[in-house]
Amino acid sequence: MLDLKSGIIGQAKVKVSKNNTAKNMKSGALPVFATPAMVALMEEAACTALKDYLEEGEGTVGIKLDIAHVAPTAMDDIVTATAVLDKIEGRKLTFIVEAKDTHKVIGKGVHERFIINNEKFMSKL
Template identity: 50%
Template sequence: MLEKGVSARSTATVTRENTAAAMGSGDLEVFATPAMVALMENAAMTAVAGELPAGATTVGAEMNVTHIKPSGLGAAITATAVLTGVEGRKLTFNVGARDEAGMIGEGVHVRYVVDREKFLTKC
């Protein structure tokens, strides 16, 4: 049973591979917004993974975030996700990301619980 308040964190280091220049979302060597979003999604997925029934997983459906400040090469990034809402299969999370200097991004993320096999038949 999924309960509000479960949380997890995911970490990454800013490398040339996850910069805006490398990912095509900009032309600077700073942590890319798509990389930050992926790290936030990973934290949300991880937060509930252990509570799901056999054969189930979650898929991201909506992400509303603000990327507040840049993080340069070598910065350690930690994303957090806290489950704030459960409406049937719909899960809502507050997400955030920080580097050593403080908050770099925050927002709300929605995921849905799905059956793995059934979901893959839709591809």
């Protein structure tokens, strides 16, 4: 890893559409932004934070999520997830994550990722 330090920030955005609703993802019955879609967006934000800090052949995998989905988001709204690197413990990275729509915070929590060697990881499958 290259000069990895606490405080780096990544963001990811998505528009709420039929594809990422709770009803479509089968995580609920309503046409609102799905919790699994929020989780994926938070992980994407963490990956984005790391894109300039990993060496050739390195990647990361998510190992833990502790989040709350605290408010609904309607169709056609934009959701932005932010991940801030909080702790570095060897190859284990801890992020503070938050998701907001254009009106409010909709989710927050902690996400852990682990730095891996991509080839070595894939050889274990």
